[in-house]
Amino acid sequence: MRERSPQEDPGDALCDALIALCGSLSPGAVWPGERLALCGSWLRLTELARRHGLAPALCPSGELPAAAIPADLLVSWKRRRQAQFAKSACAVNQLEEIAAAFAEAGTPFIALKGAAAILWLYEEIECREVGDLDLLVPPAAMESARQTMAGLGYATISASTSPEDERVQMHLPSYEKPGCLPVQLHRRILAGRDRQGRVTRAVWEGTVTESLGSASVRRLSWPHFLLHTAAHFTVHLRADSASLKGMADMILAVRKWGDPINWGNFWRTAAQWGILRDVATAASTLNHHWGLSIPGVPPGARPLPAGVLVFGGEQVGSASLEHYWNRLAAAQELPGLSSRIRYVLRLLFPTPEHLRWRYHVPEGKTIAPYYFLYPFARVGRLAKDFAAVIRPTRRG
Secondary structure, rough: OOOOOOOOHHHHHHHHHHHHHHHOOOOEEEEEEEEOOOOOOHHHHHHHHHHHOOOOHHHOOEEEEEEEEHHHHHHHHHHHHHHHHHHHHHHHHHHHHHHHHHHHHHHHHHEHHHHHHHHOOOOOHHHHOOOEEEOOOOHHOOOOOOOHHHOOOOOOOOOOOOOOHHHHHOOOOEEEEEOOOEEEEEEEHHHHHHOHHHHHHHHHHEEEEEEEEEEEEEEOOHHHHHHHHHHHHHHHHOOOOOOOOHHHHHHHHHHOOOOOOOOHHHHHHHHOOOOOHHHHHHHHHHHHHHOOOOOOOOOOOOOHHHHHHHHHHOOOOOHHHHHHHHHHHHHHHHOHHHHHHHHHHHHOOOOOHHHHHHHHOOOOOOEEEHHHHHHHHHHHHHHHHHHHHHOOOOOO
């Protein structure tokens, strides 16, 4: 490994390595071994790759390459990639089982985010880590979906603070089953930005049907996939929880399926969905760092600096404030003043079931202290997020 000058920021080399790694997942792309070798810290590189869901891509498939990287480290990366392949294969089998059961029940669904990416974007499925399976289900079919998931042996893990909260949530409680990924059944897309369901109706109209095992599964059209992924990425970036695997998904989608896209319609749709600014930022970033040529990017859009992409958002906390506002605004969906008041109060003073779930308190043990701890923790988090928004940041 070459010597690094005292004036050179080691973070720059790490950013360069992660940016290169993120862009190396397309068919025909070259594994960026030389860029990885200049990172300055193997431990930090591995940690960042794991944080961004890119660890399986640290080592290419096939024979271990000749590179200025310690052989034992390459072997470790190789083992992680092989382990991820097994996990990804299980995820595909899980999706096939769910698709067959939903088809038998006559319940349609759309595979979102990682569930779609692993099925239709990545030729090497181990390169896309998936933490859960996100499925969009028509509101009218939710009861059927509940019964189907229960029939498959899944149990619900509810994080809602009250029955009213569960009613306005964008997705049902998480469905979990030993040895399987958690499953989220979504009612609507774009979270709190689509309270009226207009965008959700539009994506259903534009879905594409694909075969999966013996069943059929719907996916978003590629323009809608890009719009949804861009909006999702930038929201998480503002919360300082974005991972570059979202950028990798968009890079791959544009390189594989970008030519047929009507980009004029794409930008008009972004404006209609109320996500033009976020999508413009994502597109400008893709063009700048990965050499894509997405046309029609609004002139004022600025690419995100590499340091922000790799190390965190410039407006940490702003997405949390947006989340709080969306939670309060959701009260409008409830019928009657009394249910709205209960909903808002339960955001600070949740049900005993929620406290027991959140703080992992076993049955038979008192939860009394948490009635005081929870509201103080929520208010403290709100104050911290607000301070993060108003505090000037100087990240590069």
